[in-house]
Amino acid sequence: MVRSWGSRVYLALIFLFLYAPIAVLMVFSFNSARSRGVWGGFTLDWYAQLFQDRQIMSALYYTLLCALLAAVLATALGTVAAIGLSGMRGLPRLLASNLAYLPMINPDIVMGLSLMLLFISLKIPLGFVSMLLAHITFCLPFVIFSVLPKLKQTQTELYDAALDLGATPLYAYAKVIIPQIRPGIVTGFLLAFTMSIDDFVVSFFATGNGVTNVAITIYSMARRGMNPKINALLTIMFAGVILLLFIANRRLASDTKSKQSTLFTK
Amino acid sequence: MKKKLISGPYLAWMLIFSILPLFLVVWYALTAESEGERVFTLAHLSRVFEPIYLRVIWRSLRLALISTAFCFLLGYPVALILTSRHFKRHTILVVLVVLPMWMNFLARTYAWLTLLEKNGLINHILAFLHLPAMNILYTDAAVILGMVYNFLPFMILPIYSTLYKIDHSLIEAAEDLGATPLTTFRRVIFPQSLAGVLSGVIMVFMPAVTTFVISRLLGGGQYTLIGNMIEQQFLTTYDWGFGSALSLFLMALLLITGSVLMRSRGEEGGLW
Structure with a gap:
């Protein structure tokens, strides 16, 4: 009993530590005083002003556009790559799949600056396109490592049967294999999307020419004192994530009732 | 047959956007501009070992190690509590x-600035409790706090997943054979969670050291780490040669620590 109480208190303290800054961030989005640390009363002004702030809105636009494009392109490229990798054997397969670890173990600062060197050497102007290319690169492994395990579980007999029945390989893939690996593709897409939205370090090096994302905007503001409008934006985004998680959880729960869900199992 | 070919675009992509950039880093680290041509030099690399830079590197390692230790000490009990049977809804706690x-x-x-400032929230609470004020902002302590705060989940999750997989009958067997809870933990639970601890250590140490x-945010201007030094070379002083040499050094350092840690984990291999 005592141990149980002790662990409850400990867990509560850890959660306090993890959530205190987030609570502060959210509370100050409703603060009418502009400076941090001073409470001037409740207001919703920052939420109204947020949508008129052109700098923040443009950063949000680039963040979402980049995340969406990077996730879609990385998912397409990564799924095809995973299918290709699953068809390879021996040393080539080992080399090719270990290649995907590279962006994951490479420190993000080294990845950012080395891509910056590449873009400058290839005369690709630093801006939205270079940022997108960089994001696709670090998103790719997440897609590949979500899809590969699913491919290992697929029943190739069905694919062979489809071929025997006269389906073209492409048609058989689309109708037999893709539905079986869809949960892996969805997980990979979602991982890629969130990684892209949250990225600062790689984007910081890989962009330029007035194209910034939300993270870079926060970084440049942090030194002058952060604008409460950013707090408002982050509060909305965080609430959005929680809502999405809640919906996904509900869908997963109803899915497992009707059929075996494979989204979060290996 | 054709299956092999369709991983071509991926291989080309990785070659251009992962391998080639690293070669550029090596190239800039080992060459210098001389009469319009780039010639081989070890000058950048030897500069890395000058005392002022070694001090920064040592400082980065020290802060990262301290943060990793704190993450382990704080995180292990959390993982242990999350897998204990007192909590039925532990998946929600993991989320x-x-x-x-x-x-x-x-x-x-x-x-954290708002919380740690001289007139910040924490000092208000401390004053209310008649405790002395705490001024750690813009010091090493604040940087360590920021690292522990950001990377603690990276320590908890891998430990949690190894603890979760431990066969409960082993723990019951130890208890039946008369082991005290401490002995059970020391001889049965902890050894089986070592793989998770190792993953956690790697996943905290690597981002902390880089x-x-x-x-920049919590340490103030004078507290530079190797990451700040690299960033400065590329975005402020435009010394790509020295910046690349520092990056090369950092990569070698991480590769060595990573492989030493992996070796100690045995043959099973694989980071995850």
Whole structure:
């Protein structure tokens, strides 16, 4: 009993530590005083002003556009790559799949600056396109490592049967294999999307020419004192994530009732 | 047959956007501009070992090690509690551990300023309790706090997943044979969770030793880490040669620590 109480208190303290800054961030989005640390009363002004702030809105636009494009392109490229990798054997397969670890173990600062060197050497102007290319690169492994395990579980007999029945390989893939690996593709897409939205370090090096994302905007503001409008934006985004998680959880729960869900199992 | 060919675009992509950039880093680290041509030199690399830079590297290692130790000491009990049978709804608690990572990490780190300031929230609470004020902002302590705060979930999750897989009958067997809870933990539970601890250590140490954001936001100007030094070379002083040499050194350092840690884990291999 005592141990149980002790662990409850400990867990509560850890959660306090993890959530205190987030609570502060959210509370100050409703603060009418502009400076941090001073409470001037409740207001919703920052939420109204947020949508008129052109700098923040443009950063949000680039963040979402980049995340969406990077996730879609990385998912397409990564799924095809995973299918290709699953068809390879021996040393080539080992080399090719270990290649995907590279962006994951490479420190993000080294990845950012080395891509910056590449873009400058290839005369690709630093801006939205270079940022997108960089994001696709670090998103790719997440897609590949979500899809590969699913491919290992697929029943190739069905694919062979489809071929025997006269389906073209492409048609058989689309109708037999893709539905079986869809949960892996969805997980990979979602991982890629969130990684892209949250990225600062790689984007910081890989962009330029007035194209910034939300993270870079926060970084440049942090030194002058952060604008409460950013707090408002982050509060909305965080609430959005929680809502999405809640919906996904509900869908997963109803899915497992009707059929075996494979989204979060290996 | 054809299956092999369709991984071609991926291989080309990785070659251009992962391998080639690293070669550029090596190239800039080992060459210098001389009469319009780039010639081989070891000058950049030898500069890395000058005392002022070694001090910064040592400092980065020290802060990262301390943060990793704190993450382990704070995180292990959390993982242990999450797998204990007192909590039936532990999946929700695990989600709660991960959830903060969905708030932008710069903003979360920045929010610590509000808490740690001289007239910040924590000092208000301390004053209310008649305790002495705490002024750790812009010191090493604040940087360590920022690292522990940001990377703690990376320590908890891998330990949790190894603890979760432990066969409970082993623990019951130890108890039946008369082992005290402490002995059970020391002889049965902890050895089986070592793989998770190792993953956790790697996943905390690596980002901690390379960060430049946490030290910039919480450490103030004079507290430079190797990450800040690299960032400066590329974005302020435009000394790509020295910046590349520092990056090369950092990569070698991480590769060595990583492989030493992996070796100690045995043959099973694989980071995850």
